Amino acid sequence: LAKTTQPISMDSYEGQEVNITCSHNNIATNDYITWYQQFPSQGPRFIIQGYKTKVTNEVASLFIPADRKSSTLSLPRVSLSDTAVYYCLVAYGGGDTGRRALTFGSGTRLQVQP
Amino acid sequence: SAVISQKPSRDICQRGTSLTIQCQVDSQVTMMFWYRQQPGQSLTLIATANQGSEATYESGFVIDKFPISRPNLTFSTLTVSNMSPEDSSIYLCSVGQSNEEKLFFGSGTQLSVL
Numbered sequence: 570l571a572k573t574t575q576p577i578s579m580d581s582y583e584g585q586e587v588n589i590t591c592s593h594n595n596i597a598t599n600d601y602i603t604w605y606q607q608f609p610s611q612g613p614r615f616i617i618q619g620y621k622t623k624v625t626n627e628v629a630s631l632f633i634p635a636d637r638k639s640s641t642l643s644l645p646r647v648s649l650s651d652t653a654v655y656y657c658l659v660a661y662g663g664g665d666t667g668r669r670a671l672t673f674g675s676g677t678r679l680q681v682q683p
Numbered sequence: 684s685a686v687i688s689q690k691p692s693r694d695i696c697q698r699g700t701s702l703t704i705q706c707q708v709d710s711q712v713t714m715m716f717w718y719r720q721q722p723g724q725s726l727t728l729i730a731t732a733n734q735g736s737e738a739t740y741e742s743g744f745v746i747d748k749f750p751i752s753r754p755n756l757t758f759s760t761l762t763v764s765n766m767s768p769e770d771s772s773i774y775l776c777s778v779g780q781s782n783e784e785k786l787f788f789g790s791g792t793q794l795s796v797l
Contacts, residue, residue: 603784612687612775612788613726656725658784670741671783673726 573659573674580680587644589677591657594638597669600660602633602640607654607676616655617642644679652681685710689776689789696766696796703762704792706776711756714779716786717749721772729774732759766796 574592581587596602601620605613617624619631619640630643640659644651657674686709696702706715715732730751731739738751753759763770776789 601782601784603786605786610790610793612777612791613786615684615785615787618782618785658786660784671728675725 573657573672575655575657575674575677577675578678578680580682581647582682583648584646587647587651587679587681589642589644589655589679590639591642591659591674592639593657593659593674595661596637597660597662598637600669602631602637603658604629604631604640604642605656605658605673606651607656613656647679647681649681649683652679654678685712685778685780685787687776687778687787687789689792691792692790693793694795696794698767698796700766701762701764702766702794703760704774704776706759706761706789708757708778712778712780713756714783715753715759716777716779717751717759717761718775718777718788719772720775720791726775729761732761763794766794768796770794771796 601618603618604616606616607613617626617629617631619633621633624631632641654676656676660669660671662669688707690705717729718726719729720726728741729744732751732753734753734756748764750762773791773793775791777786779786
């Protein structure tokens with residue numbers, strides 16, 4: 570059974586590094602792992618996307634182990650404006666294993682304190 | 684990135700009525716999707732809006748309840764039909780350009796059904 574799991578919430582302080590992990594067993598082998606940020610009353614906003622190993626952009630880093638059963642979003646030196654809900658997005662199925670389904674994780678609510 | 688305009692931004696509707704939500708994109712896009720997000724919950728894909736053909740619905744969603752139109756590559760509508768209080772939710776339009784996992788979202792339509 571496909572299941573995507575994230576911690577419900579995390580707390581941090583300004584200037585700290587925050588790591589949010591998403592567990593996703595048996596995801597599709599040829600699809601990206603993608604992370605989004607969502608503020609209240611807004612649609613999710615794309616943060617970063619990767620297939621394996623490590624990806625870094627101006628906002629975050631994404632670490633994906635070789636087995637792709639999890640992924641970790643790393644936010645360096647968070648600020649108050651990083652307070653938001655963070656979602657991972659992965660694909661299950663496709664090919665011989667059935668119809669492909671994109672699934673958002675349950676979301677992690679990050680609260681950054683001054 | 685694409686700029687997505689969604690309207691109405693919110694509405695309060697009576698049970699048994701229908702509401703049509705519009706999604707306008709500032710550029711032609713191949714992939715267009717409709718999501719639902721219930722209060723405090725993650726996003727669930729309703730359907731993929733296909734230009735010039737019937738939408739592709741996910742498990743648990745049917746065309747009679749959520750008819751979708753996509754007359755061209757920049758516009759789509761989602762209708763929530765014969766509404767009940769259980770349909771109270773945020774409905775989000777999203778588009779993909781390079782791949783299905785890298786999505787851009789509208790701000791959503793917050794629907795309340797009395």
